[in-house]
Amino acid sequence: MESLKVYNIYKGKIEDFELKDIELDFPENPATTNGLLLSPPFVDLHTHVRLIDGEDYDSLTKAAVVGGFLIVNLQPNTKPVIDSLDVLNEHIKLSEDKIVLYNYTVSLFGKVEDLYDANSQFGEKITGYSTDGIYYYSEDLVDGFKNKKPYLLFDHSQLHELSGDFYIGTNLPNSIRTYSNESIAIFRTVMTGIEFGFNKFHIQHVSTLQSIEVITYLKKYAQITCEVTPHHVFFTPDMISSPNQKINPPISKYRDELIKAVRSGIIDTFATDHAPHPEKPVRYEDAPYGSSHIEVAFSVYLTIFEDIELVLKNLTVKPLKILGKSYADFNMNFPSDAVLIDTKAEYIVDGNNFYSKGKNCAFNGYKVKGKVLGVRRNGRWVYWDGEFIE
Numbered sequence: 001m002e003s004l005k006v007y008n009i010y011k012g013k014i015e016d017f018e019l020k021d022i023e024l025d026f027p028e029n030p031a032t033t034n035g036l037l038l039s040p041p042f043v044d045l046h047t048h049v050r051l052i053d054g055e056d057y058d059s060l061t062k063a064a065v066v067g068g069f070l071i072v073n074l075q076p077n078t079k080p081v082i083d084s085l086d087v088l089n090e091h092i093k094l095s096e097d098k099i100v101l102y103n104y105t106v107s108l109f110g111k112v113e114d115l116y117d118a119n120s121q122f123g124e125k126i127t128g129y130s131t132d133g134i135y136y137y138s139e140d141l142v143d144g145f146k147n148k149k150p151y152l153l154f155d156h157s158q159l160h161e162l163s164g165d166f167y168i169g170t171n172l173p174n175s176i177r178t179y180s181n182e183s184i185a186i187f188r189t190v191m192t193g194i195e196f197g198f199n200k201f202h203i204q205h206v207s208t209l210q211s212i213e214v215i216t217y218l219k220k221y222a223q224i225t226c227e228v229t230p231h232h233v234f235f236t237p238d239m240i241s242s243p244n245q246k247i248n249p250p251i252s253k254y255r256d257e258l259i260k261a262v263r264s265g266i267i268d269t270f271a272t273d274h275a276p277h278p279e280k281p282v283r284y285e286d287a288p289y290g291s292s293h294i295e296v297a298f299s300v301y302l303t304i305f306e307d308i309e310l311v312l313k314n315l316t317v318k319p320l321k322i323l324g325k326s327y328a329d330f331n332m333n334f335p336s337d338a339v340l341i342d343t344k345a346e347y348i349v350d351g352n353n354f355y356s357k358g359k360n361c362a363f364n365g366y367k368v369k370g371k372v373l374g375v376r377r378n379g380r381w382v383y384w385d386g387e388f389i390e
């Protein structure tokens with residue numbers, strides 16, 4: 001054990017370091033450092049907590065750490081929806097003193113009108129407005145924008161007036177969602193927002209080629225970024241065999257185009273869209289949308305892209321850039337705060353082993369590559385090889 005590979009975020013490259021120069025004090029000395037890699041912690045722009053009858057901040061924190069994520073941006077559609085300063089305050093209190101640092105988006109359709117003001121009250125924990133997981137129509141969008149001071153908007157782009165649980169290509173009885181749905185919704189949101197002075201948009205979980213084309217076009221008009229999820233780069237509609245793969249937006253035939261758009265940089269970043277649920281009903285039409293998978297998201301991405309530098313960039317500096325933040329803003333320093341990855345590990349996903357209360361994983365039974373072996377926080381190891389260290 002002499003040297004260790006380290007991901008340098010400034011160069012976007014992996015470098016060799018002499019172990020004696022880093023002083024990591026592994027809880028257990030690995031037999032070999034061959035295949036091990038130390039990276040700054042991962043950042044997720046799109047996570048769900050449930051609170052009532054599901055994932056709470058203790059289980060989510062453990063799940064995030066297992067997945068290598070120490071900075072997590074929560075979406076507003078929990079119960080109750082984060083749409084007021086009171087609800088926000090409740091969440092901030094519940095998530096205090098956790099190993100993971102939580103940031104929040106608040107509903108575009110709620111009562112919080114000025115996020116600059118709210119941020120000065122709540123210690124800069126709010127990253128933007130979001131439409132995620134909320135049923136909204138054109139008039140709600142107009143009202144939402146009209147009454148808010150412009151800020152970054154996270155958009156779950158969907159025409160909710162049209163039905164459809166799955167895109168074409170499955171044999172499921174549910175109604176079919178048109179592939180044009182998402183791209184039209186992206187156009188509607190951005191053009192409407194611009195009229196009310198909004199100029200920064202982050203399009204969540206893009207799932208179609210048309211969406212990518214619309215985003216490229218709209219870059220002329222506003223600052224627009226977008227994210228992809230593990231399931232949209234892994235599955236195609238013919239692979240759907242479980243209600244855990246009922247996700248919104250649905251699994252799409254454009255998987256290969258999405259992969260290509262990540263490689264070319266048109267898609268700006270990865271996100272998880274970790275969506276824990278109690279066990280889903282067997283009938284697809286009764287099942288809620290979403291997959292629980294923050295614990296395996298890194299492995300899924302590495303399995304698909306087989307390019308560790310690309311994966312790490314999309315899980316560290318790229319999401320931070322969208323938030324307009326750096327690790328220093330979260331008081332995180334490398335390697336005091338770091339993730340140790342075993343790039344050579346392989347395993348079969350089993351949601352029943354998750355720390356998350358959501359066992360509803362779309363990737364159950366699939367073999368994936370690469371695994372988070374250890375996590376350091378504030379200069380000490382907090383997690384090692386499946387176990388938390390008190």
Ligand SMILES: [Zn+2]
Pocket residue numbers: 046048075132133273
């Ligand atoms: Zn979501």
